[in-house]
Amino acid sequence: MNQLPKLTPIVALVGRANVGKSTLFNRLIEKRKAITSSVSGTTQDINFGHCHWREEILTIIDTAGLDLTSKAATEAQLLRQAKSGMSKSDLIVMLVDANDGPMPQDIALAKYLRKSDKKVLLIVNKADNPRMRSKAKGEAWLKLGLGAPRAVSAINGSGVGDLLEEILEYMTSQGLTSRPLPEPEVRIALIGRPNVGKSSLLNALAGEERVIVSEIPHTTREPQDTMLTYTEPDGTEHHILLVDTVGIRKKAKVQPGLERVGVSMSINEMIEADIAFLMIDATEGIDAQERKLAGLIERKNVGVLIVVNKWDLAPNSELGTADEYRKYVATELPFYKFAPVAYISAKTGDRVGKLINLALEISKQRNREIPQSELDTFVEMLKKKHHAILGSKKDSNRPKIYGMIQIGTKPPTFLVIAKKKETMHPSFLNFIENRLREEFGFAGTPIAVVSREIRSKSKR
Numbered sequence: 001m002n003q004l005p006k007l008t009p010i011v012a013l014v015g016r017a018n019v020g021k022s023t024l025f026n027r028l029i030e031k032r033k034a035i036t037s038s039v040s041g042t043t044q045d046i047n048f049g050h051c052h053w054r055e056e057i058l059t060i061i062d063t064a065g066l067d068l069t070s071k072a073a074t075e076a077q078l079l080r081q082a083k084s085g086m087s088k089s090d091l092i093v094m095l096v097d098a099n100d101g102p103m104p105q106d107i108a109l110a111k112y113l114r115k116s117d118k119k120v121l122l123i124v125n126k127a128d129n130p131r132m133r134s135k136a137k138g139e140a141w142l143k144l145g146l147g148a149p150r151a152v153s154a155i156n157g158s159g160v161g162d163l164l165e166e167i168l169e170y171m172t173s174q175g176l177t178s179r180p181l182p183e184p185e186v187r188i189a190l191i192g193r194p195n196v197g198k199s200s201l202l203n204a205l206a207g208e209e210r211v212i213v214s215e216i217p218h219t220t221r222e223p224q225d226t227m228l229t230y231t232e233p234d235g236t237e238h239h240i241l242l243v244d245t246v247g248i249r250k251k252a253k254v255q256p257g258l259e260r261v262g263v264s265m266s267i268n269e270m271i272e273a274d275i276a277f278l279m280i281d282a283t284e285g286i287d288a289q290e291r292k293l294a295g296l297i298e299r300k301n302v303g304v305l306i307v308v309n310k311w312d313l314a315p316n317s318e319l320g321t322a323d324e325y326r327k328y329v330a331t332e333l334p335f336y337k338f339a340p341v342a343y344i345s346a347k348t349g350d351r352v353g354k355l356i357n358l359a360l361e362i363s364k365q366r367n368r369e370i371p372q373s374e375l376d377t378f379v380e381m382l383k384k385k386h387h388a389i390l391g392s393k394k395d396s397n398r399p400k401i402y403g404m405i406q407i408g409t410k411p412p413t414f415l416v417i418a419k420k421k422e423t424m425h426p427s428f429l430n431f432i433e434n435r436l437r438e439e440f441g442f443a444g445t446p447i448a449v450v451s452r453e454i455r456s457k458s459k460r
Contacts, residue, residue: 008050008178009171010059012089014082014113016105017065019095020125024154025049025062028164046085048225050181053164057178058171061085068108090176091167092120094146098127098136102144110144119170120146123163127151133158184227184241186363187272191245191297192279193289197309200346201279202226202244205355230356238360243273274366274410275303275359275444278336282310282319282343286332294333301411303362303445304339307355312345338437340444362444366410370440375404375414378439386435399428402454413448424451 013021029049047062063082086092094113096106113120122144124136136151150166152159171177190198206226226242276297280286297304306329311319319325326341333339340358344351379401400419407415416432418424429449436447 007181008057008059009091009176010061010089011051011167012061012063012085012092013095014063014066014086014092014109015095016067016103016109019065019097020154021065021095022047022062024095024123024125024152024160025060027154027157027160028058028060046082051164053168056168056171057181058164058167061089066109067105068112069104086116086118089118090174091170092116092118093123093163093167094120095123095125096141096144096149098124098132098151101138101140106144110146114145121163121166122146122149123152124149125152125154127159128153128156182227182229182239184239186238186359187241187243187274188277188359189243189245189273189275189302190277190279191293193281193293196279196281196284197346198244198279201277201307201309201344201352201355202242204346204349204352205242228356230360238356240356240359273300273302275305275362276300277305277307277355277359278339279307279309280329282308282325283313286329291333294336298335298446301446301448303359303366303411304336305355305358305362305444306333306336306339306341308341308343309346311343312348312350314343338443338445358444365442366412366445368412368440368442369409370406370412372405374440375406378436379404381439382432382435399424404432407450408448411446411448412442413450416449416451418451418453420453 013025015021025047028051030051031049046064049060049062051058051060063085066082092113094109096102110122122141124141127133127136132153133151136149141149150159150163152163154160190201192198206228226244228240228242230238230240232238278290278294278297280290308325308329313319320328322341322343325343329341330337340362342351342355342358344355346352382401402417402419404417405415407413414432414436416424416429429451432449433447436442436449
């Protein structure tokens, strides 16, 4: 399992905190993917997106704010990530703030970038009006040693087109052009409470540090995307998009501002997902928050894999065996009895490799279509085996079904054709769903069963 080879030229946005990197990132990719605010250090992870310009595609990397004058541990993590982003790039864009003039952090970062073998463009951001654009061209910026600055306003778009033209001209001169991007076959959202290990799992699956992994909850502030290519033993390739979402707490505890925006974005990610990995901390167990998250996932009708993380701590606790824990999960989340349960350690990587195979199987079940002949046989089996429930011809108060057809996938949806719709009580439709699962499986995916009445022709 590897990340996709480079398909497009890559541009890394770097700079100290709060110079507008994420605003420019959102402007370039033309959607709000990175959270922006006036709070210094809002971006704490690497963000990837695609910019389409003149029939070419550029991959844009939004890095966390850097302060090379600080020796804080978190700054060391941010620097390591930013260096990773810069090492992947073909061109580096350094942003500074037109309002402030060169700051010590800018000078330190420029000194570091001058040692790089990468092309660096100096962008003076927040040049939102003629006065600020004039200020952005001041001689003070030349002291950074990165050449003439370019005035840009990420907030209103001024100068962004010229910037893209210069980037594209450089990429073309270096023979760097884009190839078509593959569509992800499966989209997987990692869902769970804060500090359950979502970022650790993403890093383990991606094989590198894409987001900050910390014992401090709420380290991830915005959903993070990683595209993987998974190759089966027979050579078949699958393109898989992983999304690490923000840890979602109880609504009353969610702070207004950045956390609330991140949580909202995470919930939206579930709408786009094919499968949700609902992560549970083995040492913490399932409480009201997990049940609330499970309910959110259920309403989105996506596939589900329950991932019990930190299973490496099981021998030192009272967690019991895997079978015992599976029964515990089924008791606490009874509406997810159909979901497979996987036991892993994201931190050590133990059993993580099995998750992609499980996800691909769930995706297969979500897209499964049952032949009509098998559904006809299934209905006849129901009539013979469960005649006490279905009733006889003379019993008009019990359900009488004429047949069943499949009318959709993702999730699989079945239409029961009945004599009287009022006899199709939800409990009876649940009964049909359970019998469908017994007969056809559908592990990991919800299925829907609806009914339609056939009315008798009026006598003339």
